[in-house]
Amino acid sequence: MRSLPWSWYTDPEVERLEREHVFRRAWQYVGRAEAVADPGSYLATDAGGVPVVITRDEEGALRAFVNVCRHRGSVLVADGAGRRETLQCRYHAWTYRLDGTLRSAPRAEELETAGLTLVPATAALWGPLLFVNPAADAPPLADTLGDVPQRLADAGVDLARLRFHGRVEYELAANWKVACENYLECYHCPTAHPGFSALVDVRREAYRLEADGCVASQLGPLRAPAKTGRVAAGHFHFVWPNLKLNVYPGHPNLSVGPVLPAGPERCRGFLDYFFDPDADDAWVAELLELDDRVGHEDRELVEGVQRGVRAGAVPDGPLLPESERLIVWFQERVADALGSRFTSS
Ligand code: FES
Ligand SMILES: [Fe+2]
Structure with missing residues (x-):
């Protein structure tokens, strides 16, 4: 029984492929459920190479998004947890609601912004533990x-x-x-x-x-x-x-x-x-x-x-x-x- 080739432990191309084929649809433990218990709370972190933000929206729904602005691709929210009413990009101030929809963008009349929402990811809880999967159509956490x-x-x-x-x-x-x-x-x-x-x-x-x-x-x-x-x-x-x-x-x-x-x-x-x-x-x-x-x-x-x-x-x-x-x-x-x-x- 041979191991994997040891070149797979140093090769940047293998790392790129792993990001795509191992981590892109994998469940990640990111912290405590408590961080996103109340409406208006959020937690932003890295989930295996994909920046993600998990929110508890005003209606109390647990949501997760790829933490990347739909405008020019800036990371939207700095890593960490806290409370906020909206997610505002620091680059050109596009502002999203906690349900991922775009609320406003300066000079929006220049552009068709209808339908531009944050790319959804999936969040789930196991008791007090919070997990996120960068994929919108993630398999159930319980299966994993x-x-x-x-x-x-x-x-x-x-x-x-x-x-x-x-x-x-x-x-x-x-x-x-x-x-x-x-x-x-x-x-x-x-x-x-x-x-x-x-x-x-x-x-x-x-x-x-x-x-x-x-x-x-x-x-x-x-x-x-x-x-x-x-x-x-x-x-x-x-x-x-x-x-x-x-x-x-x-x-x-x-x-x-x-x-x-x-x-x-x-x-x-x-x-x-x-x-x-x-x-x-x-x-x-x-x-x-x-x-x-x-x-x-x-x-x-x-x-x-x-x-x-x-x-x-x-x-x-x-x-x-x-x-x-x-x-x-x-x-x-x-x-x-x-x-x-x-x-x-
Ligand atoms: S990149 Fe986010 S507002 Fe421009
Ligand atoms: Fe050990």
Whole structure:
């Protein structure tokens, strides 16, 4: 079993094709539903290379648009969240309503503006989590999430009960696929993550890897019975193409966030942390510290892979059919998405 050609981890043409064929119709977690709860609220962000703005219009409808002015193509609203009555472009002051229709444009008598509305995208909620898909005819979010909501519920994580703790952002000198693939195996855990491996049983016979539909899941039982809380195992779910959902053992908790391409050899991401109100501060601090340590360990690994593959001196490598089966699953999806549009040379 061979990996994808390593040239796919540096080639700008592959990055362009991924933007079009992987991310253009993919669901992205962007933040908390709370940000767009009230009429007049909005959230603007990047959804896998497409600027999007999500609004709650005056009628209370949740809407999403490509955040690009229909006039000359300026990004309409700066990234961030807040409240506003209209979306006004800073370039020539074309002004759109929160339902995407054009309300006014200076000197509009020179031009036929009827029918010019913002290009629609799709927004959806999963409990307190807000998702957007840059496509107007996106498949239902629930189809993409598959059994993840049920698995979290079964594990004792009630999303409605969790409280937001904070967001941690990061940037890595590595292709986004290197970061995803690193997430999708725990073959490296015994050597690279001693702290994590002391908590979670990462041996091949104990650690489960399962892929179904758009979801790849890793379930790591605890080494010793849980001292605190109700969650008995580590759950690490990956939703195609780029979303991580982590639940650590102990008190109910969730960290969720994407890995986004930022050029052929860079990626960036964030994790939003949520905790059960009963989780005590010391326990939360300990978990965040462990996760931060694992993050530093992984940074070294993925940036090391990028330095190696970019050299161009080695064409590809083998994948372990069992221990790296979720990478096989991921790479098959990447190859499918790019299809015959890209063949390595
Ligand atoms: S580009 Fe937005 S008003 Fe001209
Ligand atoms: Fe890791």
